[in-house]
Amino acid sequence: MTRSYVYVSGLVAFIAGNAPISPPIQIRHPRRPATALNLASIAVPRWITFSVHAGDEKIERQIGLHKSCSTLDSPHCRDFPYKDLCLYEDRYFCSMWRTVGFLESFTALICLAGLACFVVIIRGGKYKRETGWPVPAFMMTLAATLQFVVISIVAYLYDHDEQFTVPGWNLDASWAMAVSSASICLLSAVGISASAYLIPPEGGYTFLDDPLNS
Template identity: 55%
Template sequence: MTRVAVYSGALVGFVAATVMIISSIALPNWVTYSVTTANGDTLQKRIGLHKSCSSLDDPPCRPFPYRELCQEGQRYFCSMWKTVGFMAAVAAVLCLGTLVAFAVVMKGGKYKRETGWRFVAIMVSLVSAVEFVIISIVAYLYDNDDQFMVPGWNLDASWIISTVSAAICLLIAVGLAASAYLLPPEEGYDFLDDPIGS
């Protein structure tokens, strides 16, 4: 059965995964373009889920995808990218719900810990699934959209962080399920000595 130590370890891992998810949403580092000119200057453009930053623009950052991009035959890209941004927000909300589920199950006593692992594992699996969909869509757009065909574009830190976070969530779900079936019951009953029979 799942024990407090198992839940505690899973919670620590899930908090780390949640921080990674929020960081990947906040940082504009999903896809990055970097090239060094003949003069030795480095030109950079960083694309995040909601904003794009460029060393050539003033101000350097602006909302992404921007209106001009969406009107120049890139409506498919814009729709997909906005869907990714929305799904990332859903993943963050699911993370908060999962943290509440962890708290309820861990504080609910032995019975809730023994039976609540299914709900927690399903929530963590759902977060992982949403994240895998997000990183898959971004990878697909990176591989197939014309704007990324110019050499110098790369999937960057936010994509990597999100991938690691999704993998951690998947491992947590598998670990909770495995511990529920493989570990002996928590704090089993002890037989008392019979003072009359001795």
């Protein structure tokens, strides 16, 4: 049976795993707060980065799900993948990258729905706590699964696409945020599911005296 403190612990872990961070949204801009981890991974253009030193100058390029920022561009950020990257043989990369963006955005909606499930169950009384655990567990498992698909696709493109064969490219903060968020979602789902079977019922039962045998 899953008790209140289990749901509260799961909710805290879920929020902590998606806690606000402060990576740079744009190159050469001051650090500022971002939203939750999965939302930040959508907004922050740091899934894959390129960084080299050319003399005294540092050349950087940061690729996000929807933006690419570079110290060589003016303005520093533009939409990604851009049109000339999606021609001929590079159309496969564009299709895969846009799929990643869609899945990560859909995962954000799943996470928000999962938070709503936690709130409803915690406020819903003993019966909902006893019977409602499969819903948040499923939502968190689904969110984790989608994010693992996303990070796997990005890692595959990073390892196999020709544009990343030049030394200096690396998986960066947004990819790591997605890994952390997916891992915490999955662990929370496992914890809640296990508690439903391992923790004794809340309050137990009170046995009444049998008046016929007293």
